[in-house]
Amino acid sequence: LENKDYKGLRAHLSTLHAPDIADAMEQTQEKESLLIFRLLPKDLAVEVFSHMEPFYQAEFSELIREEELRDLVDELYFDDKIDYLEEIPATLVKKILRNTPENERKLINQFLNYPDYSAGSIMTIEFVDLKKSMTVADAIKRIRRIGTDKETIYTCYVIDNERTLEGLISLKELILTSEDTTIEEIMNADFISVTTHTDQEDVAEKFLKYDLLAMPVVDSENRLVGIITVDDVLDVMEEEATKDFHMMAGMQVSEETYMESSVIQLFKKRFPWLAVLMISATLTSAIMESYEALIAGMAILSANIPMLMGTSGNAGAQASTLMVRSIAVGDVEFKDIFRIIWKEFRVSFLIGCSLAVLNYIRMYFIGGYSPTLSLVVSLTLIITIALAKLIGSTLPMVAKKIGLDPAIMANPMISTILDALVLITYFKISSAFFPLG
């Protein structure tokens, strides 16, 4: 394809969707991607750029001329522009904003200062504003005039002269209502909104619950400062789920995708928790050592430790995962804690007993172990599974209550605690049954 048939290539490109071209450019070499980019019509080029991953946007900015870059950035939607400027070095930001008018530069700086993961950091300013005195006909005329560059025209925002948000009106209602009705009569004054500092996870939950396409963001005086559209909420949901997955596996949260991350970045992401957990596991060594005589006298005892720790770890992981996820989707609250403990107690009793029976069959009837040892292991199973389920289900809620992210109390943390408890339980029971140990 790339043998100088530029005309053919250009024709081919214009039949493709912007996200696909962005993907392709990320996978070709610098020179070729620059070539492709310059063949694109202006509008499409802007769209393609906004669909590139932040990492490649930054890389690509080094390739093209400064004026080209400035024109490009100028054309981006406001939220995409902010996302981009956050990603690149400060010196480049300065260069790009050199010719920007003072008031826009101020606005950009304000947006760059909203905290990560807040509503302010994902909102945009390209919305349609209406006045409540307008008629439907006026409103549609206004949408026709200013609508082209707006992120959405499907929800319009009714504000007064101080920019206080008074109501919302959907284009659907405008289209379906007679032309001389005033906006005030049909606007929805009872709308859902968030402030610039609302966490993006709460924003996403509201979109889910109320089936919204866009949501207004107001400041502390209820003045409209921006809107969030549903396409950005899809990204937020993916990002938040990824954050929870990573936290639950004991990793630092970062925004780079796997393929973009360098070896050092991956190391930094993973090492801290591994080190903390390894040091905490010293506790298990101490417990083992205090029972050294018992183990030396009955080495067969230690043969069951990996299985016991594995099973209780898995049981704890099930409970904690279920709970972290239930908290994240808003199914469970702290006030439910006693109902949950009671439920987990019954579930763990059922599971513990079933596994104990299964284990007894395996050890005594199939494996030919002594009935006492088989019993000791089975008893340990019942007790440690109860502990695993109780700790696994309550710790995430306690974390949430004291203001931590529940996901931090997930599998690695809980299995380290459980390992210690399993050993203590197992050795206590063993000592009781084998008093000579």
Add this chain to the structure above:
Amino acid sequence: LENKDYKGLRAHLSTLHAPDIADAMEQTQEKESLLIFRLLPKDLAVEVFSHMEPFYQAEFSELIREEELRDLVDELYFDDKIDYLEEIPATLVKKILRNTPENERKLINQFLNYPDYSAGSIMTIEFVDLKKSMTVADAIKRIRRIGTDKETIYTCYVIDNERTLEGLISLKELILTSEDTTIEEIMNADFISVTTHTDQEDVAEKFLKYDLLAMPVVDSENRLVGIITVDDVLDVMEEEATKDFHMMAGMQVSEETYMESSVIQLFKKRFPWLAVLMISATLTSAIMESYEALIAGMAILSANIPMLMGTSGNAGAQASTLMVRSIAVGDVEFKDIFRIIWKEFRVSFLIGCSLAVLNYIRMYFIGGYSPTLSLVVSLTLIITIALAKLIGSTLPMVAKKIGLDPAIMANPMISTILDALVLITYFKISSAFFPLG
């Protein structure tokens, strides 16, 4: 509030949003929720019902009279109707559909038969269809006439007389284009679509990538059979993330939320994997037993086993979680496998050496263990972390390749495999350094 001030209650209810009323009804007693429901204006009642959890919808259906229920179900959007009918007992379905015209009943049965988690199972039929010969004015007139009951009017679908999908047109374009333009001139013939059997996860990925508000679903002859709207995609994304979380913690996937699930349901969800993993862990006991003499002679050796297994399990969980998530969001594909192995190899080398040094300091300098034992444990760490990272990152991809869900290859499965490998490595190295064992 509930002391017979029905008028006040009714006025209060009409200021609330449907999802909030649904929440409230789910938390009150049967009698009261029935009372609340009967006070609602018809439209709002339908909306509230569609926002109730399936479990409560089914419960609630038992409370109200059959005619009432039939009227209610009749008013639901088609996709909500199908979701509801899937949830209730077959006898009730029959009762409700008794008066439904033959052709609608046929359609309902067809929709009920689409596989779970397919595009067909989440689509709806309430869309606006246009012909390409229409002018923009005609199109807007048609939207005004039939738009009220449609799930969305923001994307309209251009079909021919055989219902073949020829293009899409957004309301934004219709509003911004002059009235005498024909639809054919401005429609987008180069649209993204899926078929009824596309997996809902792929549907969600397309929405994310192309920033869509709605997507057409076609049959094998490219005839338009339904559309999927973005609000349903938000639900899908939440559902799919939950599915992955549960699978990765070794649980069966179910649709009930935690609070809705009975003890028996929770037991069924958790027991199978725990049992399978417990039995697999027998392997670790066998390995331990084969080194019984070594352990008996040097009980201190076994004191480090929990820490070694825990650390490698955590390292494996990090790698597998990162990989499962990267596959789910489309960042990684099978062809990347060698680049990933090489990357993981370098990361694991860095992590392994750092942890080994840390461990040596803890054991030899702080704990006062022998230099040989400290060295053995540190060497085991380096090797098992490399194994953990390699297995953790490649197994999910292999699973994907052979058509399994990558999430199944996650933490519990991998840590069971790793436990066995850790033991073998540790004992092999120990035997080499302590030949008398």
